[in-house]
Amino acid sequence: MKITIFGNEYHHDVLPHIQHLAQELIEHGVELQVEESYLSFLSRHQVPFTRNVKAMETPDDTDVALSLGGDGTFLRTSKVVSRHGVPIMGINAGHLGYLTTAHIHQTQEVVDALLSGNYRVEKRSMLQVMSNGHGGFPCALNEVALLRQDTSSMIEVDVLIDGIPLTTYKGDGLLVCTPTGSTAYNLSVGGPVLEPLSRCVVLSPISPHALTMRPVVIRDDATLTITTRSRTALYQLSIDGDSVGLPSGTALTITRAPFEAQVVLLNDYNFASTLRNKLMWGKDNREE
Secondary structure, eight states: OEEEEEEOSSOGGGHHHHHHHHHHHHHTTOEEEEOHHHHHHHHHTTOGGGGGOEEOOOTTSOSEEEEEESHHHHHHHHHHHGGGTOOEEEEEOSSOOTTOSEETTOHHHHHHHHHHTOEEEEEEOOEEEEOTTSOOOOOBSSEEEEEOOSSSSOEEEEEEETTEEEEEEEESEEEEEOSGGGGTHHHHTTOOOOOTTOOEEEEEEESOSSTTOOOEEEETTSOEEEEEEOSSSEEEEEETTEEEEEETTOEEEEEEOSSOEEEEEETTOOHHHHHHHHTTTTOOOOOO
8 A cells, every 4th residue: 555645844843743644654565755855854854764765656556545734735735636636535643633633643543544454535526717828727626716906996797607797706706616615715804604525516606796696506517618807917816725816807617627525534534513513503601
């Protein structure tokens, strides 16, 4: 079995736990490799297991990707491996870790699940963004955001669904999010929470100028054509947090990606419990 480790450079306090996890896998015959930049980070901090592993050569040369960090690390990992059909297990070494299935302290549970195959894989839809003349964009597991850039002036976002005009959103921007991303930026702007395996997409306006502009849920096999206009030369396109400036008037086509993110989950994971725990629903804050 070959496992590739991805991680971030922010959480130094968890390095002993990462060493423990890696050593357990190695002792059980797992061949480990590490994302090149993360391997350099671990080596600089003299994490012992790095003396016996090599850097990842190609994204598809692995059975499982381990994302060690928070949701940002998971999203970055998905951009690298999802198009190659590699399953991703998220291990929370960060803060909220909504996309993760275990905590870094659950070393033995993670090792046992990986070695025995005692886990399940959910296929999560992703979004593909295309535009003539502006090169390729990575696919989004969470959301595509059209945002105003460095100005107090609102932007206008024209939306067509399968070529039929829907509306023009005026405000700070527009989110197009997947069910997986419904608990991220979408939730903070008042969008609905969706069950992760739902086959739909949410359009959520950001600080809309008109109060009648509300989130809209559409089927995920629709083709969205979106043109953004701004009083400034550029507006901002953000795909799972990675941003680029595009000229005002640029038209984008957003569709369901031709591949899915394969998310590895421990068998005791379930959607309802995750919502209760991560969003602290049902907590009784009254003083005794």
